[in-house]
Amino acid sequence: MPAPSPFRPIAFVWNGKLEDFNTSLAWSPGGKRLAAASVSGQVAIYDAAEGKAIHLIEQAHADGCDAIAWRPDGNALATAGRDGTWKLWDTEDGKLLAEHEAGALWAEHLAWSPRPIGERGHLLALGAGNTLSLWTETGTPAGEASGEAIKLPKKTVTDLAWIMGGTSLAVATSTEIIVRDHAVENDTPRVFRSRDPILNMAFSPSGKWLMTGNQDCSVHVWNTDSGTEMHMRGFAAKVRQLAWHRNSRWLATGGGLAISVWDCSGRGPEGRTPLLLEWHADQLSALQYQPEGDWLASGARDGSIAIWSPTQRQNQISRAKISSGVTRVAWSPDGKLLAATGEGGEVQVLAVE
Amino acid sequence: MSSTTTIPVTVITGFLGAGKTTLLNRILTEKHGKRVAVIENEFGEIGIDHQLVIQSDEEIFELNNGCICCRVRGDLIRILGKLSQRRDKFDYVLIETTGMADPGPVAQTFFTDADVKESFRLDGIVTVVDAKHVDLHFDDMREVREQIGFADVILLNKEDLVPPKDFAKIEALIRKTNPMAKIYPTKDAQIDIAKVLDVGGFDLKRALDLEPDFLKADEEEHDHHHHEHDDEHEHEHGEEHDHHHAEDVTSVGIRAPGDLDEKKLSDWLGTLLRTKGQDIFRMKGVLAVKGHAMRFVFQGVHMLMDGRPDREWGNEPRVNTLIFIGRNLDRAALNEGFKSCLAE
Numbered sequence: 001m002p003a004p005s006p007f008r009p010i011a012f013v014w015n016g017k018l019e020d021f022n023t024s025l026a027w028s029p030g031g032k033r034l035a036a037a038s039v040s041g042q043v044a045i046y047d048a049a050e051g052k053a054i055h056l057i058e059q060a061h062a063d064g065c066d067a068i069a070w071r072p073d074g075n076a077l078a079t080a081g082r083d084g085t086w087k088l089w090d091t092e093d094g095k096l097l098a099e100h101e102a103g104a105l106w107a108e109h110l111a112w113s114p115r116p117i118g119e120r121g122h123l124l125a126l127g128a129g130n131t132l133s134l135w136t137e138t139g140t141p142a143g144e145a146s147g148e149a150i151k152l153p154k155k156t157v158t159d160l161a162w163i164m165g166g167t168s169l170a171v172a173t174s175t176e177i178i179v180r181d182h183a184v185e186n187d188t189p190r191v192f193r194s195r196d197p198i199l200n201m202a203f204s205p206s207g208k209w210l211m212t213g214n215q216d217c218s219v220h221v222w223n224t225d226s227g228t229e230m231h232m233r234g235f236a237a238k239v240r241q242l243a244w245h246r247n248s249r250w251l252a253t254g255g256g257l258a259i260s261v262w263d264c265s266g267r268g269p270e271g272r273t274p275l276l277l278e279w280h281a282d283q284l285s286a287l288q289y290q291p292e293g294d295w296l297a298s299g300a301r302d303g304s305i306a307i308w309s310p311t312q313r314q315n316q317i318s319r320a321k322i323s324s325g326v327t328r329v330a331w332s333p334d335g336k337l338l339a340a341t342g343e344g345g346e347v348q349v350l351a352v353e
Numbered sequence: 354m355s356s357t358t359t360i361p362v363t364v365i366t367g368f369l370g371a372g373k374t375t376l377l378n379r380i381l382t383e384k385h386g387k388r389v390a391v392i393e394n395e396f397g398e399i400g401i402d403h404q405l406v407i408q409s410d411e412e413i414f415e416l417n418n419g420c421i422c423c424r425v426r427g428d429l430i431r432i433l434g435k436l437s438q439r440r441d442k443f444d445y446v447l448i449e450t451t452g453m454a455d456p457g458p459v460a461q462t463f464f465t466d467a468d469v470k471e472s473f474r475l476d477g478i479v480t481v482v483d484a485k486h487v488d489l490h491f492d493d494m495r496e497v498r499e500q501i502g503f504a505d506v507i508l509l510n511k512e513d514l515v516p517p518k519d520f521a522k523i524e525a526l527i528r529k530t531n532p533m534a535k536i537y538p539t540k541d542a543q544i545d546i547a548k549v550l551d552v553g554g555f556d557l558k559r560a561l562d563l564e565p566d567f568l569k570a571d572e573e574e575h576d577h578h579h580h581e582h583d584d585e586h587e588h589e590h591g592e593e594h595d596h597h598h599a600e601d602v603t604s605v606g607i608r609a610p611g612d613l614d615e616k617k618l619s620d621w622l623g624t625l626l627r628t629k630g631q632d633i634f635r636m637k638g639v640l641a642v643k644g645h646a647m648r649f650v651f652q653g654v655h656m657l658m659d660g661r662p663d664r665e666w667g668n669e670p671r672v673n674t675l676i677f678i679g680r681n682l683d684r685a686a687l688n689e690g691f692k693s694c695l696a697e
Contacts, residue, residue, distance in 0.1 A: 021438040039438045063404070064439070082407075082435075105408055106435070130410065156412060156431065174414060174427050197414040197427055215427070215466075216416050237467060343438075 008318045010307075013337060013349040014051025018042045022341030023066050025328040028074040033091060034332075034339055035077055036347045037065035043079055044347070045091050048332065051349065055094035060087060069110040071137060072122050078139075080107035086126050088139035098139025104129025109157055115166035117182050125169050127157030132171055134182070159200045164207035172201045177210065192222050202242035204251070209264055211251060213239035219253055223268055230270035232262075241287035243296065250310065252277075252296050254284035259298055261310040275310050279319075286326050290335035295352075297338050299326025305340055307352055318352045359474040362446040363550055364459050366500040367481030368490055369452035372510040374398060376481055376542035376549070377449055385546050390443040392432055394451040405443055407432050411451060413458055421631045422656035423465070424458040430466050437472040445550065446473065453496050456503035457634065460654045463555075477554035480504035480534075481542060484523055485514040491526065491598055498602040501527055502634045502678045503654075504534045505554030512538040532604050533637065533676055557650050557661060602634075605687045607675040612643035614696040621690050622658070630656030633679040641671035643696040 020040035027034055027048065037043045043060040044053050061081025069078045071088075076097060080086040084105045088098040109127035117123050123142050124135040134142040155173035163170050167183035174197040180189040197215035203224075204210075210222040219239050221230040236256030243252040251262045251269070260274035282302035289296050295317060296308040305320040324344035331338055338350045367373045378400050381389060390405035399406055414427040429448065436446070450459060456478055463475035480500045483490075490497045501507060507527055512520055520538070527536060535552075537544055553559035618640070626633070633655060640649040651660030677687060 023438070064435075066435070106432075156410065156428065158431075174412065196416065215414050215425075215430070 006314060007316065009353045010318045010320045011351045011353055012320075013351050014046075015349065016044060016046055016051060016053060016347035018044060018345035018347065020345050021343050022327045022345055022347065023064065024068040025330045025339055025341045025347075026068050026070055026077075027330055027332050027339070028070045028091070029072055029333065030074050031333040031337075032074070033070075034330075034347075034349070035068050035070065035091075036339075036341055037068050037079060037081075038345055039064035039066075039082075040345075041065055041081065041083075043068065043077070043089070045077065045094075046347070048337065048349075055089075055091065057089065057094065060089075061085065066106065066108045067110040069112050069124065071124075072112055072114060073137075076137075078110050078112070078124055078126075078135075080110050080126060080128065082106050084128070086110065086128075086135075100135070100139065100141075102126060102128035103131030103133060109160045111160050111162055111169075113162045113166055113169070113182070117167050123182060125160050125162070125171075127160050127171065130156050130173075132157055132160070158198055161201070161203065163203040170201065170203060170210075172198050172212070174198055174215075177201055177212070190224075192224075194220055196220065199238060199240060200242060202244055202251070204244050204248035204264065205246055206248035208248065209251070209268065211242050211253075213242055213253070213255070217255060219255075221268060221270070228268075230268060232269070237283055241284055243287040243289050245289045245294070245296075246291065250289075252287050252289065252298075252310070254287055254298075257281065257283065257300075259284060259287065259296070259308070259310075261296070275315075277306075277308050277310060277315060279306055279316060280304055282325075286329040286340070288329050288331055290331045291333055293331075293335040295331075295335070297329045297331060297340075299329045299340055301325035301343075303342065305329065305338075305350070307338070320348075320350055322346050322348050359470075359472060360440060360444060360446055361476035361551060362448060362463065362473050363476050363552075364448045364450065364456065364478045365481065366450045366454060366456055366478060366503070367452065367508075368483060368486075368494065368497050368500070370486070371452070371481040371483040372508070372539075372542040373449050373452075373481050374400070375510075376479070376508065376544070377447060379542055379544075380447060380546055380550070383546050385550070387445040387550070388443040389445045389447055390436055391447050391449070392429065393449045394454070396451065397449055405436075405439075407436070409448075411454060421457065422461065425462040425465055426458050429459065429462050430469055433469050433473055437468075440472060454500075455496065456500055457655055460503065460555075461657060464654060464657045464659070475555050476550070477505035477552040478503050479506045479508065479549050481508045481510050482527065483511055484509045484520060484538070485511045487523055487527075488519075495601075498530060498599065499634065499680075501530050501534075502602040502604075502680075504531055505552050506549055507531065507534045507536045508539045508542060508544060508549075509536055510539045510542050513540045526598055530602050530604065531678055532606065533635065533678060555652060555654075555659075557652060557659060557663065601680050602678070603682055603684075604676060604678045605682050605684045606677075607688060607691050608672060609691070609695075610641075610670060610672045612641050612671060612696045613673065613694045615642050615644070617694040617696075618642065621694050625687075625690065626653070626656045626658060629679075629682075632681055633677055635678045636676065638673070638675035640673050640675070641666065 018038040024037040034046045043057040045055040061083045063082035065081040067080040107128035113123045159172040168181045170179045177192040181187040198212045201212045217235045219232040239255035241254030259277035262269035280300035282300045286299035303322045307318040324342040328341045409428040412427040416423040637652045647662035650663045
């Protein structure tokens with residue numbers, strides 16, 4: 001008799017397919033819808049329970065869609081792409097609500113403020129080339145007519161995120177991260193400068209820790225309370241995946257075949273040996289913790305997907321595979337469903353039983 | 354999974370107004386069966402509708418405290434990374450740089466960045482030179498000399514606007530700066546596309562697929578070598594030159610029979626790249642190493658060197674051939690260093 005599998009069975013709940021490499025994946029805030037977008041320019045909005053494509057926008061962006069973001073009310077989706085525009089879509093009737101020039105040919109980053117900012121409501125931050133701009137819920141320029149466009153000379157926006165309570169926006173370029181609270185008039189920005197070119201960033205939910213993955217395959221860490229910095233080297237590849245546990249204690253990083261999980265309690269990860277999660281046989285390409293749980297989902301370029309409970313002795317919970325390299329993984333807001341997208345356009349929704 | 358083939362990339366450099374965009378448009382309109390993605394500089398103006406045109410902003414990433422040899426182009430890493438998601442849509446990439454761009458970081462990007470290396474390979478650097486104005490710019494613009502020094506192919510463009518006598522002088526100047534490159538006189542950047550694409554400028558297999566007389570310019574240092582324009586032109590080099598040009602970018606060629614000591618060679622090259630790599634733009638060579646039946650071929654950009662045995666010498670005489678192109682190269686020291694590697 002074969003030994004019983006130590007892994008929990010995984011159910012393939014439903015799947016969809018876009019035409020080409022999937023770039024973006026996002027659950028609607030309530031978890032009722034799932035949106036995915038691809039380099040073919042397609043954007044699909046699925047019913048999360050049954051997988052029916054409610055809207056399929058064939059050419060949301062010519063030459064590819066690179067970013068999508070649900071408006072916090074869950075009734076509209078912002079998209080940005082390689083045609084130099086960003087658009088706002090009504091996700092109930094599929095109609096285009098607004099369309100604007102993004103400021104550069106490739107508009108790559110979008111993020112809605114999780115909280116309303118004064119009378120302006122929720123703001124959408126858009127990064128396109130070296131232009132950062134802010135927009136309102138109806139897709140009009142926020143504040144000044146210019147859409148508060150801020151040019152960052154010779155510095156392309158590499159990442160952006162709303163952090164610490166939801167009114168502070170962090171914008172990363174290759175050389176620095178600038179944090180500004182948009183609820184405070186003329187807030188003096190906090191700047192974190194990096195010696196190594198920055199690829200991406202992740203603030204801990206508490207706001208205490210700021211991590212960046214860098215061009216030279218290292219991870220840089222700032223303790224934003226004390227200002228102390230740490231540097232972790234030795235990754236086999238660029239660390240493009242940074243995933244925080246909701247309690248701000250654990251940070252999972254990619255950068256090669258193995259996942260490292262760093263203990264950031266107390267004075268931080270420096271000098272501590274990370275937990276190593278080794279199973280993937282190809283480069284890690286996606287990592288995300290459950291929003292309200294302890295499980296970590298990972299995807300790799302060979303299509304393998306794993307679910308981990310990193311601090312448990314039997315730390316791998318479940319496994320699955322899709323037919324092309326994983327580009328994104330995303331947990332549903334309640335943590336019950338895991339969505340994964342592929343280089344071949346796959347959209348797969350899974351559930352661990 | 355990633356595919357095993359890499360997409361070739363040609364870099365087009367040249368001073369403002371030299372004819373880079375003309376060449377680019379020519380390549381895009383010509384029927385060569387290639388689907389080309391174009392990365393043009395921020396001021397670029399491609400005259401034809403083309404599906405994959407991306408503008409770059411020439412952002413330099415400095416790694417390891419900004420050592421010149423660790424400078425790469427962040428914009429290219431980002432753009433090529435995104436393009437690799439659509440690699441079934443194109444099979445060639447052209448990069449047009451600004452007139453002021455340093456080709457060093459562009460080339461180094463293709464040899465140091467793991468993600469770029471996985472999907473792309475640098476095929477060659479094509480430099481378009483304005484034959485009418487290069488005489489003026491050559492001395493004032495370091496960038497012009499650098500772009501000539503880095504090139505695999507040089508289009509001496511606007512030849513129709515220059516009297517033959519002057520043209521020969523210009524060609525000699527370029528040839529002296531870079532005897533490794535193929536030089537083509539052109540009008541309106543009219544050139545057979547096969548001469549600028551798929552040239553294998555960084556391909557070890559074709560490392561010494563050079564002009565058969567590429568060392569002449571160096572060996573007969575004071576006797577310029579010309580193509581078809583040199584009939585009536587026979588001048589003395591140096592002080593008597595009617596216009597003494599900046600000579601910081603030069604080449605040093607070495608050709609010598611004999612077997613090299615492996616250890617000595619590796620020590621010499623190692624030290625050379627470490628101490629002078631900043632000034633070496635390009636280098637290539639075929640070496641005879643004692644005890645090895647195979648030729649050892651190498652090529653490099655700044656401190657980055659790539660080398661391996663390629664084939665047996667067979668009946669061919671075991672003659673070492675090396676060429677360095679760079680800034681302020683010390684000819685005597687290079688020759689001396691090489692000689693010290695000869696096996697006892």
